[in-house]
Amino acid sequence: MPRQLLLLAAAASALVAPTRQSPRAASLQAKKTVFIDGEAGTTGLQVLDRLATHPDIEVLSIDPARRKDAAARKEAIAEADAVVLCLPDDAAREAVQLAEGTDTKIVDASTAHRIDDKWVYGFPELDAAQRSKIASSTRVANPGCYATGFIAVTRPLVDAGLLKPEARLACSAVSGYSGGGKQLTAVFEEQSHEPWGAYGWNLDHKHLPEMAFHGRLEEPPVFLPAVGAFAQGMVISVPVVYSRDCSGVAKGDQLHAALQAHYAGSNFVKVMPRGLSGATDANLLERGAFLEPEKLNGSNGLELFVFDNDARGTACLVARLDNLGKGASGAAVQNLNIMLGLGEDLGLQL
Numbered sequence: 001m002p003r004q005l006l007l008l009a010a011a012a013s014a015l016v017a018p019t020r021q022s023p024r025a026a027s028l029q030a031k032k033t034v035f036i037d038g039e040a041g042t043t044g045l046q047v048l049d050r051l052a053t054h055p056d057i058e059v060l061s062i063d064p065a066r067r068k069d070a071a072a073r074k075e076a077i078a079e080a081d082a083v084v085l086c087l088p089d090d091a092a093r094e095a096v097q098l099a100e101g102t103d104t105k106i107v108d109a110s111t112a113h114r115i116d117d118k119w120v121y122g123f124p125e126l127d128a129a130q131r132s133k134i135a136s137s138t139r140v141a142n143p144g145c146y147a148t149g150f151i152a153v154t155r156p157l158v159d160a161g162l163l164k165p166e167a168r169l170a171c172s173a174v175s176g177y178s179g180g181g182k183q184l185t186a187v188f189e190e191q192s193h194e195p196w197g198a199y200g201w202n203l204d205h206k207h208l209p210e211m212a213f214h215g216r217l218e219e220p221p222v223f224l225p226a227v228g229a230f231a232q233g234m235v236i237s238v239p240v241v242y243s244r245d246c247s248g249v250a251k252g253d254q255l256h257a258a259l260q261a262h263y264a265g266s267n268f269v270k271v272m273p274r275g276l277s278g279a280t281d282a283n284l285l286e287r288g289a290f291l292e293p294e295k296l297n298g299s300n301g302l303e304l305f306v307f308d309n310d311a312r313g314t315a316c317l318v319a320r321l322d323n324l325g326k327g328a329s330g331a332a333v334q335n336l337n338i339m340l341g342l343g344e345d346l347g348l349q350l
Contacts (some may be wrong), residue, residue: 028074031058032340034111034343035076037095037249038086040067042181046329047084054347057336058272066159068178080167084339085109096139105138105339107332113141114210119186121214122335123148124344125262125269126155134338142335143214144207146173146225146325149236149319151215153304156262157317158216164253167245171211171221175234181225212300232275232324235295238317252308259304268301268326268334276307300330300348325349 034057038044046350056311060080066072077083077098082105084163092110093097098193108339120137124130134140143151150171157163174196176186187193200223208220242250256274263269265280273282279291286292296303299322308315321327337344 006342022077031056032056032081032342033079034336035062035080035083036075036084036086037077038067038091038109040064041086042178042185042325043201043328043332044084044086046324047086047332050329050333053305054333056342056346059341070098072092077103077104080104082107084336097230101209103138105140105188105344107140107142107339109142109143109328111206111210113139114143114147115213116141121210122331123151123214124334125266126214127159131338134335135341137152137339140335140339142328142332144210145175145179145234145321145323146205146223146236147207147210147214148302148331149173149234149321149326150207150211150238152302152319153236153238153259153317154215154217157255157258159201159262160258161247162242162250162258165216166218167218167240168219169221169238169245170224170234171238171239172226173234173236174223174226174228175323176230176232176293177227178231179234179327185225185231187232193229196226198224200225229295230294232297232322233292234321234323234327235291235293236319237303238314240317242313242315250308252306255308255317257317259306263304267350268300268348269304269305271304271330274306274308279305279307291318291320293320296325298321298325298349300326300334300345301350302326304335 005077034051036047038046041046042123048059052059052299060076062072062076064259085095085108087095087110089112090106091109092112114121119139119141120133122134124134124139154163158165177184203222205223212220227281259271263271273279273285280288305318306315333347334344337346
């Protein structure tokens, strides 16, 4: 073959020859990168734990000694495809400023942006459009744990015209002590403590604004939270008086059916059998009476119940979830998956 043709053939071969990569290099190239700002906190550690086995996400970390170094954080935020802010409100606002001028997507687990109209609320099951809003957004506010349960049982009923927007509801809840972060965890794990304690006696809990706003209620509920001597898990209860709170002639079966219709097909939110008899028949109550708050620990699940007494014209709407799962880190990973175009349940336990 003439020399000129040999050179042309060699050039053509070089153009089509495959580039060889190590399996790890190819894997990393395909993965999305996520930086957890506040990685060492309660929620941050849980997010890290879930992402450790995520097949499509690589976690970026900085030297622990530089975790509060703004320059180091800014560099990590700019490098990542997405960042999860597991920080107090003021620090989260600062981190958002550090991200200005980048294409980095943000999931904020603080309360700082949950009713900000420039941010999308990170409860994909909120309504039919919410998942698409999250997917197209670069700024998503992760819901609060108590708010998740409250909104899950009330918003669909308001949208269905069964619950009045002007209803003045009450809400009680009990959560594991991990919801109070490292300080409260230390009290329960290292000191003498009460077996149970109610708090929030100023009736101005930080979740109230989002509970009303995203629940489409004119006023927030009278909210009575409590903490128990267990690490994770929570149960949230919302009593309803038909004649006072509901429109028309709503009864327990209608409330239950509306929730079933709203969450049909959901991977993570399940509407459980109706009433005491339904829960008893399905063996959902411990010792035939108690709703165990720790049942969903480690999962991103959210279970909804309607316990009704039509003869008395009342019902109790109940949500059960892991406060660190669907109530925090699990929801953050679910939102990351949606924002990054990944499988929504990756890295999560159903």
